[in-house]
Amino acid sequence: MILIGGVGCYADEKVFSCSDLRAEKEKTYGFHLSQLSETQIDAKSKEIDAYWKRLQAAGPLGISCLKEMLQAEKTDHNFQFDGASFLYQLDKSPDSLNLVRDALGQADFQETDPANYLSLAQELGQRGLDIQSLASRLLLYPNAVIHIPEHSLDLDSDTAALFLYGSMEPAPASKALIGQLQAPEPFVRAAAAHLLAEQLTEEAYRALSQWKGLAEVKEDYRRNDIQSVMKYQAPDAADFANLKWSREQVLQILAGLPHTRKEFDDVMSTKGAEFDKQMREKKLSQTDLAKVVAESEPIYGIADHVSFQNAAVGALKAEDLGTLRDARRRALYNVSDESLSEYLAYTQVMIRLINRLDLFKDYRTH
Secondary structure (H helix, E strand, C coil), X not given: CEEXXXXXXXXXXXXXXXXXXXXXXXXXXXXXXXXXXXXXXXXXXXXXXXXXXXHHXXXXXXXXXXXXXXXXXXXXXXXXXXXXXXXXXXXXXXXXXXXXXXXXXXCCCCCCCHHHHHHHHHHHHHCCCCCHHHXXXXXXXXXXXXXXXXXXXXXXXXXXXXXXXXXXXXXXXXHHHHHHCCCCCHHHHHHHHHHHHHHCCHXXXXXXXXXXXXXXXXXXXXXXHHHHHHECCCCCHHHHCCCCCCHHHHHHHHHHCCCCHHHHHHHHHHHHHHHHHHHHHHCXXXXXXXXXXXXXXXXXXCCCXXXXXXXXXXXXXXXXXXXXXXXXXXXCCCCCHHHHHHHHHHHHHHHHHHHHHCCCCCCCEC
């Protein structure tokens, strides 16, 4: 038995050519899930699994053939999504990643689980690809409830899109969202304004200060979030009375926080394990444990670390906003409630810092 790409392939098994793989693809795909019974879906799933195992067993020829099929395919959205997902597993070269993005952008949310779309799109964004087209697709998916089973997490369309726009560099993300303020659909304009407010860039503040559509935003949560960003709110001086960390220490801690799965695992097995051991030995209640976390130095991220957040707001300078934006972007290392909590914690620190320094005053109400 020969192992090719992790798939078992017997030496006497037929070797597929690209024409064979294309012909089998035509037999396997071309279906619509909505037209299949549960029995038919089960049978089709087995057929699809067998097809991708054969393609992977074809090695480099299979990858090359898959690229050709994805480039040629224009209408079979199920194949485009499955092919993009499979190619991403096999080949992460720049050309392949661009092809994955372009094929993924054709996904039909009536046929494809949007949670899988979101996770793959977010990974592409973390790898530095331009995912504007993928993010904007979610704005056209109003009233969505996207379920992430690994984390028992339900996302509305705004929050799902936040994972993608939040993974992008601030300048292109702001530019893309500013363009969506002129979209023909009112719900797209409202979602874009809501997400644009989260960007907290000068371009975002300028555009929102000139935007005439706030009165048309029907949803209270969107309107309230936009208004809270656009209105100066005086900080509470008591929060900064006794800072536990200096500016240099805050920046050093931020630089040392994990932002990939491997980094998290490393920290979990070292600093995290030691902290957990200390807490078990103290036998603290959940209330007391929360108080300890609130006062302690961050290990995994800044969420729930109240004293550190106050130090960041009280000690950082205007030029440090870029550092906070970068840390916030990198905190979205996957689609999870933990990543979302980190992103929102950074957002609140940035808003409070902007208020303390009264930044972007030309665009905000006082």
